[in-house]
Amino acid sequence: MIEVKQLGKVYPGKVTEQPLTDVNFRVEEGEMVAVMGPSGSGKSTLINLLATLDEPSWGSILIDGVDTATFKRKEMTRFRRETLGIIFQEFNLLDSLTLGENMLVPLMLSGKKAKLAREEMEQLARRLQIDDLLDKQVDEVSGGQRQRTAIGRALIHTPRLILADEPTGALDFQATKHVMDVLAELNATGMTMVIVTHDPQVASYCNHVLFLKDGSVQTELFRDEPRRIFFQRVIESLSLLGGDEHQLSAIRPT
Amino acid sequence: MSINYLQYALRNIRRYQRLYYGYALTIIIAMTIVTSYWNLLTNGSFQNVAKILSQLNQVIEMTILFVFIAELIILFFSILFIYSTTYTMLEHRKNDLRTMRTLGSGLSHFLKYFLIEVLIVGGLAITAGMILGNVLTKMLLLSVVKIMFLPPIEFELSFYAILALIGGAFLVLLIATVLAIYRFRPDRPVRSRSLFRRRVWILTQVLALLLLIYGYVLAFVRMYGFYMLFPLVIFIGSFFICRYILPWLIQLYRPCRLSLRKLIVSEIANQLRTNSTLIALGTILTSCALTAVGLVFLFQLIGLDLSSQNQFGLVYYEESAQPTKRLKDIKQTMTDAFPDRYQQDIEVKAEGKRIFLPISAYNKMMRQLHLEERTANGRQSFFVPARPVQLEENTPTMKKAEQAMKQEGFKLLSPSSHDLVFGYNYQIETIFVVSDAVFPTLKQPVRQIVVFDTPAYHDYGTRDWKQWMKIVRNIQSAAKLDEKQPVPYQLINETEDEIDGIRIVRLVTFVVILLTIWLFVINASFLHVWMQMTAEQEQKRMKTLFALGFGSRNIRRYLLMKYGAVLLIPYLISVFHAFLLFQVVVTQAGLEMKPFLNLAVFWISIVTVGYFLSVLPIWLRYPRHLFRKSSESSMYPTPNSRV
Structure with missing residues (x-):
């Protein structure tokens, strides 16, 4: 579904930054891919490029064989609105709206009728176990509940591809487990996912892990064993890449 | 439960109401003044009486001229204010807009909900302004009859005149908003400034500097050409003084040991440098007020000079x-x-x-x-x-x-x-x-x-x-x-020329008073919006100072001095530029400067009082609020940190 070829990104300025130099990988339809790497390795830049929120300095990203660089602005917007669902570490919920209304925003943008949209939202909320919180304001609920709302918002228009930037970065252990169970369940229905994470626990839910370092993919793991054993392999790969305790931290310093 | 564009816009208005206060207030006052001027211009009875009474036709000509100039000034600053406030608001809501962008909101979606928001707030402000404007017109007509020795004048409302006014107001609102949106363009990726644009910017600054130097030379040799360059000189001058000259001078201040004073001075330099455009705008507004009040004095002189003993x-x-x-x-x-x-x-x-x-x-x-x-x-x-x-x-x-x-x-x-x-x-x-x-x-x-x-x-x-x-x-x-x-x-x-002379002076004074009030209000609104924008950043700075061991008294001093300087420097720059204009006018009129110095001091004092009254609430309230918020227990800025 996704093919990334020789991707690079440079941010010019007083101090030139080059988070990505030469990234190559493929993501098949229905795959759940984790992107790992130390801080500053370009994970978030990669997510921004995949989401067409930023433009690559060189290289290409092919989505279903079409180069995203050829997208016109309206096509990019439609791509994000229809094909893509994005989950953020900081949830990025709109604090002027209630949780339910936050989930409905993508349907408002696609112009779906209110009644249909409401039914879909309520169904999804039940699945995410936030159906009794829909009238709450964002600052009235816990981090886990906020993240589940953000997941609901990313899923409500049934996208084919989910991009998640540290989806469990701000959550505790229980909330992380719940969120990852939900994502794994969705992946089982055939939804493709790319998850940026520091957490080997989260990566162990995926069937394909990319390790980024110094702006390129250093190694890749494919899962063909139970999750617990795959978790050990992820830890070993991180150690081989020179990972230390800080890099394994689930909470990214802000 | 459902959400549509209107509901979303309404929620945003509630969420960002503090930013909208200054925005709405400025539009209300602008509309009030514009409506009253417009009513005077389109009031048949007023025109009729003015024409009949002033067979020299000077009063009506002057009325139209001054009201026209005042309307142009209000129009210009309204566009500028709405444009910059909208841009500032967009900057403030950058995170929300980015989120909406990732959710698939394109420019058309953004225009829908943001324009609804602006049209609701702007529309209410325009309506309120028009109602107040009509009340003011009634009062104006009563006062005009009294001060201009006119017979009673009917208060008339023309449907087409009101329609034209509403149309014009909404057009201004939309143009300024769309310009700000176009500059911000929330739907496009962040781009760094290209080499070409950087070169153009440097070239523009060099040309502006040359123009400024030329303007100052004209002012010092008291040449007529300074009048033409004056608007540019006040803008460019304030910009350069705030961005380069004052920060450079402040850098020269190097005390032997680091103290609170050094910190305050560095902060002032930083604020001036980073907010030079905003300060330049504030300076223009103040300069306009100074010039407008100066004009009254000028006309007072001319008006008295007009007196004669004709039949x-x-x-x-x-x-x-x-x-x-x-x-x-x-x-x-x-x-x-x-x-x-x-x-x-x-x-x-x-x-x-x-x-x-x-x-x-x-x-x-x-x-x-x-x-x-x-x-x-x-x-x-x-x-x-x-x-x-x-x-x-x-x-x-x-x-x-x-x-x-x-x-x-x-x-x-x-x-x-x-x-x-x-x-x-x-x-x-x-x-x-x-x-x-x-x-x-x-x-x-x-x-x-x-x-x-x-x-x-x-x-x-x-x-x-x-x-x-x-x-x-x-x-x-x-x-x-x-x-x-x-x-x-x-x-x-x-x-009786004297009657016309006195009428002109009184009329100009009337127009100028309203205009000056509005200029001060818009200046205060600019500052209010700017302070809302910088509130969270300021809180972080305060927390750091507390953490470093600064006492409450020192922090209060720091806040008062820093914001006092930031609020007063534009005013001092304006006085400097207005004084340049004043001495050119006096010299061009073939007069000596000395006898007019008292007049100049009086003139500047009037504007000073107006300026202080307009910025005093901000100066007192903002540091106090920041101090209170920063003293709260959390290490991080509280979400509701805006003033």
């Missing part, structure tokens, strides 16, 4: 050969008011706005006024200027009239050059004296003029303005001057 007279023109009741009334009033003064009935013939006067009637009038008589034989004719200045003018109407006279076979002699002032309005535009032999042969219909010779108020024996104006009002009342009637038409031949 007060009345010319009554009627488009019929038969005397009417109104003519009888006015004759009786004039006889009662001025029993010993001369009156003369004159038969004239009129074609459109061209009046034919027989030479005998003209000479009789001249004899009475002890002026030189003239002769006109056969088809000889000469032009009588409606006012002396008409001799130097050559308007299309006059050209047309002269051409018509030539076509009719008249030989035009030199115009009469006495200083009499005849009627000057849309009924009598040109007067031609023809010979007595030719007059009866003219086919034009007969009309009548009655000329009443009246004394100047000094000659009349009263020095009391009120008593004098009582007489004028009686005449106006008898002539029913406030009623709109195309014919018969009458003129107060008011050659």
